[in-house]
Amino acid sequence: MVTFKATHIVKPAEPTPDEIMYLNACDQIKDITHTPTIYFYRNCEKLDNGDVVSVLRDSLSKVLVLFYPLAGRLKWSAEGGSRVELHCNGRGVPIHEAVSEATVEDFGDFTPTREIQALIPSVDYTTPIDEIPLVIVQLTRFKCGGVSIGLGVSHVMADGPSALHFVDEWAKIARGAEPIIPPFLDRRVLETDEPLASKFDPAVLRPPPSLIGEEDNMEQRKKPITVAFLNLTKIQIEKLRNKASEDPTLEAENSRGYSRFEAVAAHIWRCTSKARRHTAEQQTSLHFVADFRTKLRPPLPKNFFGNALIRVEATDTSGNLLSTPIGDASRKIRAAVEKVTDETVRGYLDYLRELPDVGRFRSLDNNGRPKGDFYGNPNLAIISWTALPLYGADFGWGKEIHMGPGSMGFDGKTFIIPSHDGDGSFNIAIWLQEEHIGAFKKSFYDDI
16 A cells, blocks of 8 residues: 655756757657656665655756756647657656555565565556656655655657766765766667668558457456566576577578577567467567667767667467467567667668658557557567666665566566676566466476
8 A cells, every 4th residue: 555645747857959950751650658667666774864855856857957958848730640749848747755564575576466566666658648647757665764766757758878967867866976977868769861772661660460259458457467477587587598599590501500589589479379279370470679779870869869669570380489489579579779870770760750650669659559560479578678778876875676567567578688687697577468478487497
C-alpha cells in the first residue's frame, strides 16, 4: 500500500530557451507514453539524516537547465499526420512524494510486478498531451528506512542511452560530483540534404504475423498474461554461446562466434515458440531495436540526446526454428543487425519522414486509447539492456541495490538485463500468456 503525501513541481533553476524544438522522424513514431524504471536504495545514515526530497528537487532543477526540453510539453502539430511538436516552455517535472508500509526486502528479487509498478507514477494518457509532463518522478519511503525512485521518461524525448545520461547527470549534481557532461540537443544532426538510394526495406515495419486460423489478434490480446524474472548464469550463457557458435556457416564465412545477446535471444525465441505449441508452419517474428549512433557516417555525438534506434526483425517458421540448431536462429538475428548501416538508417529516416501518418506505430491512438500492432503470440519483442550503463545512480546516499523495468508488459515483451552484481549473468524479464509461462520456464533451463 502506497500513500501519497505531496507533489512538487520542479522547474529549471535558471531561465532556459522558450522555443519549439525540432523533432526528427525517429522521435515522431514513438509512443506518447513513458519508459518506467525503478531504483531501490537501502537505508543508510545519509537517508536518515538528510532531506531526501529537497536533494532530489534542488538537483533536478539544476539538471533541467542542461536538459531543458524535458521540462517542456508536447503538442499535436498543425501539419497533422499524428505528428507532435516539442514546446520548451519550462512547465516542469513533478516529483510525487509517497510512503509505504513495505520494506525493501519485501520486493524479493524485484520481479516487475504490480507492486513494483505502484512505485512509479501512473499517467492517464487520455489527458490532453500538452498537460502530460515529459518526465515523472516518485520518491517512496519504506518503513525500513530505504527508498525507491520511480521514473518515467517520455519515449518521444529519449531512448535508453539518453535517459540514462539524464539520470547520471542528475545524480552527479545531487552528490556534487564532476565533471558534468551536457547533452547534445540538436536533433537535426540526423538530417541530410544528400539524396540517397534507399537500402531500407520497409517490410520490417509491416504488422507482425497472426496465429494460423485467426483473422486478427483480438482473441490473443484478451488472454491474461503474467511475468517471469529468470536468471542465466555466466556459465549458462557461455554454454548457449558455444552451442550457437557450432554453426558451420561461421567457419565457412570466417566469422566470429555469436555474441551473448545473439545466443540468448535465439534461446528465448525458441523456448517461446516451443511453449506456445505452434504448428510447424506458423510464422513467427522476433522484433528488437538497434542503436545506430555509431553506424552513421560520421557517428552521432557521444552525448546525443534523443532517439537513435531502428526497428529490426528476424523471422522464421516455428517448425524450422525448433527443428534446427540454435545457431540457425542466432544467424538470423545477426543478419538482421548487420543490415543496420549508414545507408539503411538514412533510408529508414527518409521513409518515416514521408509517411502521411506516423500514428500507426504507436500503441495508443491520439486520444490515449490502446491500439497498434500486437507483438505477442506468435511473436516476441526483446529489449536488450546489455550494452547500457544501467548502474551507479548515486544521489548522495550510495548506489542503488536494484535498477530495473517497471511492470509495463504485454505478451511476448522481454528484457535482457545484465546482473547488478557484475558477475556476468543476465536477468530475463518476460511477459507471456498465463497458459504458456510454465512450459516456457521449463524449456528455458532444460534446453540450455
